[in-house]
Amino acid sequence: MNTLIETAKNGDKEAFTKLIILxxxxxxxxxxxxxxxxxxxxxxxQETIIEAFKSINKLRNIEYFKTWIIKILINNCNxxxxxxxxxxxxxxxxxxxxxxxxxIENKINDLDFYILIDIxxxxxxxxxxxxxxxxxxxxxxxxxxxxxxxxxxSKLSRAKVKIxxxxxxxxxx
Amino acid sequence: MNNIDxxxxxxxxxxxxxxxxxxxxxxxxxxNDKILNEHINLxxxxxxxxxxxxxFIGIGSYAYYSYEKINKEKYIPEQQVSEAIPYYHKENDMExxxxxxxxxxxxxxxxxxxxxxxxxxxxxxxxxxxxxxxDFEDYMIFIVLPNKYSEVSNIYxxxxxxxxxxxxITEKSTTTERCIISKIDKNxxxxxxxxxxxxELEGFSGYTPIFDLAEDYSKEDAIEDGCIxxxxxxxxxxxxxxxxxxxxxxxxxxxxxxxxxxxxxxRVINYSKDIIYYIDIYFSNDIYNLCVYEENxxxxxxxxxxxxxxxxxxxxxxxxxxxxxxxxxxxxxHNWIINIIEFDCE
Numbered sequence: 320m321n322t323l324i325e326t327a328k329n330g331d332k333e334a335f336t337k338l339i340i341l342x343x344x345x346x347x348x349x350x351x352x353x354x355x356x357x358x359x360x361x362x363x364x365q366e367t368i369i370e371a372f373k374s375i376n377k378l379r380n381i382e383y384f385k386t387w388i389i390k391i392l393i394n395n396c397n398x399x400x401x402x403x404x405x406x407x408x409x410x411x412x413x414x415x416x417x418x419x420x421x422x423i424e425n426k427i428n429d430l431d432f433y434i435l436i437d438i439x440x441x442x443x444x445x446x447x448x449x450x451x452x453x454x455x456x457x458x459x460x461x462x463x464x465x466x467x468x469x470x471x472x473s474k475l476s477r478a479k480v481k482i483x484x485x486x487x488x489x490x491x492x
Numbered sequence: 493m494n495n496i497d498x499x500x501x502x503x504x505x506x507x508x509x510x511x512x513x514x515x516x517x518x519x520x521x522x523x524n525d526k527i528l529n530e531h532i533n534l535x536x537x538x539x540x541x542x543x544x545x546x547x548f549i550g551i552g553s554y555a556y557y558s559y560e561k562i563n564k565e566k567y568i569p570e571q572q573v574s575e576a577i578p579y580y581h582k583e584n585d586m587e588x589x590x591x592x593x594x595x596x597x598x599x600x601x602x603x604x605x606x607x608x609x610x611x612x613x614x615x616x617x618x619x620x621x622x623x624x625x626x627d628f629e630d631y632m633i634f635i636v637l638p639n640k641y642s643e644v645s646n647i648y649x650x651x652x653x654x655x656x657x658x659x660x661i662t663e664k665s666t667t668t669e670r671c672i673i674s675k676i677d678k679n680x681x682x683x684x685x686x687x688x689x690x691x692e693l694e695g696f697s698g699y700t701p702i703f704d705l706a707e708d709y710s711k712e713d714a715i716e717d718g719c720i721x722x723x724x725x726x727x728x729x730x731x732x733x734x735x736x737x738x739x740x741x742x743x744x745x746x747x748x749x750x751x752x753x754x755x756x757x758x759r760v761i762n763y764s765k766d767i768i769y770y771i772d773i774y775f776s777n778d779i780y781n782l783c784v785y786e787e788n789x790x791x792x793x794x795x796x797x798x799x800x801x802x803x804x805x806x807x808x809x810x811x812x813x814x815x816x817x818x819x820x821x822x823x824x825x826h827n828w829i830i831n832i833i834e835f836d837c838e
Contacts, residue, residue, distance in 0.1 A: 332522045343518050347510050361517045368521040401683055430499060432508050440593065451497070452504040467791055483496050 324381040327372070335372050342385060346392055348452065352436065352444040353396040363399050367392040389453065390463045393445065430486055438485050443478035446471055592637065597687040598796035599658075601636040605681065621675050632681060634674045638689065640799065644674050645690070653792075654682040658689045689797035691785035696774040699759045702785050711736060714761050718742040724764040750775045766790050773804070780804040 320341065326334035339346070346367070350360040371388050378387055436444055442464075449455045449463065457475065461468040592600040604610050607625040610633060614620055621633060636644070638658050645659035658672075691702045699717060706713075714721050715737040722735045742758065749756035760771040770785040781801045788794040 336519065336522060339518050339521075343514070344508075344510065347514055348504070348508070351508075357511050357513060361513060364514070365517050365521045368518070372522055397683075430503050432503055432506055435500070435503050447500060448504060451501045467794060479496055479500070482500060486496075486499065 320384075321381055324375075324378075324384050328376050328378065328381075330376070332372070335368075335375065338384075339368055342388070345385075345389075345452065348432075349389060349392055349445070349448055350396055352448055353393075353400055353441060359399055359403070363392060363395045366395045366399075370395070385453070386455070386459065386463065389449070393463065430482065434485070435482065438481055439478050442474055443481070446474050447478050447482075450475055592635065594685070596685055596793050597689065598798070599636060599638060599687045599689065601634065601685070601687060603681075603685060604633040604635070605678070621673055623675070627675075628678075630678055631675050632678050634676055634685075636672050636674075636687065638672065639797075640689070642672065642689070644672055647674075647676060647680060649680050649682050652682055653684040653686055654680050655686050655688055658687060660690065660692050684793070686792050686795075688795075691770065691772065691783045691797045693772045693774050693781055693783040693799070695755065695776055695781075696757045696772050696783070698757050699772070702770045702772070711761075711763065714759075715739060717759075719759040719761050722760070722762050724762065746773075746775075750780075753778065 320338065323334045323338045323341075327338055346364055347360065350363045354360050354363070367388065371391055378384060435447070439447065445464070446460060449460045450457070455463070457468050457471045460466075461471045464471070593602045594600070602613070604613060605628070607623070607628045610623055610628065613635070623631070623633065634644075634656065636656065636658065640658075640660050642658040642660050644656060646655075646657040648655050688703070699719070711721050711723070718739050719737075720735075720739055720743060721737045725734055746756045746758040754775075756775045758773045760769075760773065762769040762771070766789050768787040768789065770787070772783045774781045774783075779801055780803060782799065784798045784800070786794075786796050786798075788796075
């Protein structure tokens with residue numbers, strides 16, 4: 320991966336595309352935490368790819384490539400979300416996810432990716448994702464999200480309580 | 493890693509269906525040379541006009557100053573609902589507080605900008621501003637659950653922040669808690685919200701209100717104004733504050749008055765690296781009332797105002813004056829307050 324990053328830094332589009340392919344699932348999942356609509360996800364990721372390619376030559380430490388691109392993605396998601404919100408477009412938070420509710424009924428004994436999205440609010444979802452999927456520390460997450468570390472810890476803990484409560488509730492049914 | 497951690501990790505790592513469109517985005521985003529060429533051309537143009545930017549800085553600064561001034565003008569939102577009592581009183585109050593989306597400046601709140609969301613939350617209240625779908629084209633709704641009986645006294649904005657000021661109302665509320673629901677012009681929408689709970693202690697006198705202090709209010713100014721001033725040299729909750737000035741005559745006057753059972757006011761300001769604590773103390777009817785405003789210098793969304801009532805122990809020796817405030821906060825002694833006004837006078 321480091322070789323690809325170095326090559327991409329020299330303006331190699333192919334190397335950069337290969338890099339993105341390596342992390343595409345993570346990018347999709349992170350954008351999915353903000354948006355339900357695939358068009359919004361695609362728009363956010365496309366803008367992220369273009370923006371990241373334009374500025375990858377400025378990335379000093381290649382070790383932080385993933386942190387760096389995730390931060391760009393989250394900012395782009397927030398930007399699009401804000402535009403949608405301002406224009407009164409239906410956004411993630413306002414959509415009652417009929418399909419996922421069916422999933423809950425069908426998969427009553429399990430927590431799955433979509434149920435997890437359903438039971439948490441956006442901040443909890445993104446923090447949980449960065450912590451468990453990307454394995455960032457709370458300090459790193461606080462830098463990515465521009466929030467105090469204490470806030471990250473409390474939201475992480477609250478999210479865990481919600482998930483625990485959900486699992487407990489389902490198992491008790 | 494415990495069981496819940498493992499479940500969450502596995503859940504997030506599980507395979508999900510990624511649409512084919514998404515793969516196309518990944519593979520072809522950079523194929524569009526037009527976008528990248530536009531970027532290169534734009535870069536050149538930007539270089540050419542760089543020198544011109546300097547000329548515009550002066551004009552820009554003036555425009556920004558004017559913009560700030562306009563936006564800081566007082567905006568009192570429509571408060572069609574003076575008391576919106578949430579139904580949670582009948583059930584579990586914690587669930588209601590938790591259902592508000594944000595917790596800013598230690599205050600639960602929620603901004604509603606869409607009609608769909610409005611319909612969702614409407615059922616939580618016995619009384620809420622009536623809004624139609626058309627109303628949401630120009631207006632939004634801000635719900636706040638203040639920790640004191642308050643009203644929204646001012647709303648203003650800067651580039652990225654909407655400031656909501658809450659002012660205490662001294663008249664007694666008929667309910668223990670109530671929400672303030674305000675209808676706000678959508679032009680005031682900003683990504684970030686800061687709630688400024690105006691720190692006001694009824695009866696406290698002799699000092700400038702905290703929010704009226706100048707932006708460059710210094711330790712020297714504070715000493716001159718009769719405040720007790722201390723600072724925390726090293727970071728950490730356990731490190732004591734070192735006294736810079738005990739404003740002896742002011743402190744003696746305060747102590748003497750309290751010993752005689754007279755009303756007395758005193759302001760203590762403690763400076764730490766990240767936070768300035770303004771502590772207004774008002775003694776009346778044998779009770780010490782405190783208003784503590786924590787100004788967070790790193791993140792203004794963490795600044796907060798808190799109120800306490802209780803006892804205070806004042807210990808004096810030749811070189812030391814220690815003020816220990818003991819407050820029962822929801823049945824627990826609130827220790828941090830003791831730390832911030834315990835002076836180390838070495």
